[in-house]
Each structure stands twice: as structure tokens, then as C-alpha cells.
Amino acid sequence: MAAPPEQRRGPQIARRGQIKHSTHDQRLLANGDSGEFIHSDPWRVLRIQSEFVEGFGLLADLPRAVTVFGSARVPSDHPDYTVGRRLGAGLAEAGFAVITGGGPGAMEAANRGAQEAGGLSVGLGIELPFEQRLNDWVDLGVSFRYFFVRKTMFVKYAEAFVILPGGFGTLDELFEALTLVQTTKVTRFPVVLMGTEYWRGLVDWLRSSVAGTGRIKESDLDLFSLTDDVDEAVRLVVEGTVPVRPPATGPSA
Template identity: 70%
Template sequence: MTEARFDDLTTPRPTTIDKRRAEHKDPARLSSTTDQRLLDSRGPGDWVHSDAWRVQRIQAEFVEGFSVLAEIPRAVTVFGSARTAPDHPDYATGMALGAALAQAGYAVITGGGPGIMEAANRGCSEAGGLSVGLGIELPFEQGLNPWVDLGVGFRYFFARKTMFVKYAQAFVCLPGGFGTLDELFEALVLVQTGKVTRFPVVLLGSSYWGGLVEWLRHTALDHGVISPKDVDLIHVVDDVEEVVAIVERGFQDLVER
């Protein structure tokens, strides 16, 4: 068995924490990630033969995620940039959102990293709510932020994405980059195709998100690749209280179904 195969199939990873912090890895030492090695088709032929065994690792990530998160209270997943500094206005907005959701009785789920994720976790935790972080193995941005009360570490993006959706009643996106856009559009596809129902998708910050929504409402819609009702799946707001109101309406619709 090669060293690379041994690393992928048997080495420990950050697992569940409860009021504890995952170990931070030295980014310089993490030359590749499990996702990268799984998806990279190049390399020695013996690497291919280990793919079937990786199914057990993938299964273990799903099982752990399901078992740890199954009994959390109703929750909202919050996305946003990991690059947002604590002195940026968006960080303050993230804290206010986390606190408001906690006060409304929701746990807050984030990717567990810095920036907006940290802000939402911090606001929730300081307001007495349950702050959840779902970390991911990356060559950078390692470990969970210090405001995560309950955390799970993942090596596979697709397992982690399932947990973001399965245990949340809504998605809220603050300003963010490719990762935030990825999660936003994945959520929209799931709602559009009926894979999840009664699932509000809220964009907080019209000055940031307005251009994207206008592109969808005009360019994409005029091109015939989406329908008017698809654009209506998105709520664009500037007020934290309005976010909570939208989330509450969605939750009540779900209860009354």
C-alpha cells in the first residue's frame, strides 16, 4: 500500500468537537487535499484501485454528520466570505444576524471558518444560541473559529454540502466569493427542482447582490434559460429583522403543510 493511499483511507481527520477546537494544521505541510486526490485522474495506476475503498471513508463522513446534527434545533445556514476582517461593516452585520437568529430560536450553521462565518457563529454564541461549524480540509483556512460550539470536520465537499441543506430551514448569504456563490446556486437548484421545498434563500445586502439579481432578472431571463418564478426564489434584503421574518414565514409554512 502506498503512502498516499494509506493517508487517504486510514489517517484521522478533525471530527466532532463540542466546546473544543479542532487542531490547526500548518498550511505549508498540506500539499494536497482528499477532495483533490479523489478528483484528480492523473497519477500512478495503483491510485485508481483505491477509489472503491474511499466509499467507506465517504460513508463514515455522512454517518457522523447525520448522527451529530440530527438533534440540533431548527437552524439557518449562513454563508459569506472568509476574507472579511473583523473591523469590516459586513462582519458587524454577520454578528447581528447570528444574534437575531439565536434570539428567534434558531441555531446558526456556517462553514466554521473566519470572516463572515466567524461573525455569524460569534453573534449566535454570544446571544446564547447553538453555534455550529462544518469545517472542510483545505490547503489554507484550517481549523474552526473559536465561536463554534458544535463542530464537525469534513474532507469531502459533497458530504459537507448535504449537511448544510439537510439540517437548515433556510439559507442566508452575506457578501462572499466563489464558495458563497457555489452554495447559493446549489440551494437555488435544489429549490427550483423540488428537491427541497419551503426553503427560503435570502441575500443580505442589496448593494452587493443587486447586480447579480439584475443579471438573472434580465440577461438570463431574457435569454430564456430561467423562468420568472425562478428569480422569485431569491429574497434580497438589507435588514436583519427582515431576514428573520422571511425565515420565520418559511418555517411556519413548513409546519402548516
């Protein structure tokens, strides 16, 4: 059987009906083409790469940092806003930069508290179908197109998560963090839930329905802490992120 005709396109090989009768150079240099090429998957890879580079470049020199999540729908006169503001200040006073999603509500509160306390306030925004700008209390900010790039930045440049009451996005980040800790993709990563009344139903469900039927281990419930007290939340972060001293080597003195 004769080998089918093939076309090599860099590391790619095309055969039969997948062979193109033009080259990458021809298509790149052609005039009058539409802008549809920027929506192709290979082009998106470059755009994704550029977002990682942009995020790494912006955040590489951050001091120790904690990411705070919470609802964008919390008004400034809500008790959760007050808690978020106090939390941001407490983390800043403990020497941490405060990272949020950069939006309004609880995120703004944490950024505001950090900035007012003299700490570094960071916002990592996301492109959404509806307009959402970085809040005015962000000192250092960047907006991303892709959620998964943004989520990488949240984890890579933070040493802990503190989770205020929130919706789907907040829950997404919570379970992302717990999964990474459970699977040891990250270690020594405190996850603190603020608001016992808000989170109690979820915690009870995890204990009775999820751990109770063997979907997770009972010990997995120890991967997070639950509190109403800002000072305790800051203490849990500080104690949970103390750097581990490497073991001594060589003969002892």
C-alpha cells in the first residue's frame, strides 16, 4: 500500500484531506485577510502565554501575600464589608500583601482595609460580559481574559486563602484551593472560612453527605478552618504560613 501524501508544518504532519495548499508564511504575509485568525486555537495559545507572562512579571516581586475572596454584591454598609475591611487591615499589619479579584463588594473591602493600613493592595480582575472595573483601592492590578490563568496567579502568589461569604466564583476558588491541598499540589496553605452562620450548612453537608459516604476522608475536613473572628483568622494565617526550617545537615555540634 502506497504511503499517503503528507505535508509537514513545523512539528505537525497533515495527510489526505488535511493538507493545505498554502504555507504559514503565505497566510501571514497575505493582505486583505479577515481578522478571524486571532480567534483560532493556536493564536489563543499565544494569548494565554502572554497572560501568564504578564501576570508573572507583575507579581514576581510581591512580598508574602494572602488572597481574600468574597461576594462582589456586598454593599458598603453590609456587615460583611466591615469584616472584609478589618481583615484586609489585619493581614496588612501582619506583613502580608492582600490579593483579591479586584472587584466591588467584599473584594473592595479587603483591598480598602489593606491600603488604609499601609499594606500592598493587589487586584486580579477578569474580563466579563458585563462591565467590571478594578476598585479604587487597588494599588497594583491586572485584568485577565482567562479564569484559569487568573486562578493560577491567586494560588502561586498567595500563602493562604481567606474566604468571605460569596457565590459561585467564591465557591469555585474555595474548592480549587481545597483540592490542591488535598492532593498535595500545594502544602502549608491555610484556608480560612469567615462567617460561621453562612458556611455552617456547607460544612455540615460535607461532614454528613460527602465524608459520611466516603467521598472524602474525615481528616479532609481539617483542611480548612471556620471562624467569625478577624484576629483569629489572621492568627491562623500567620501560624499556618510560618516557613519550615530545613533539617540540619552534617554532624551536630
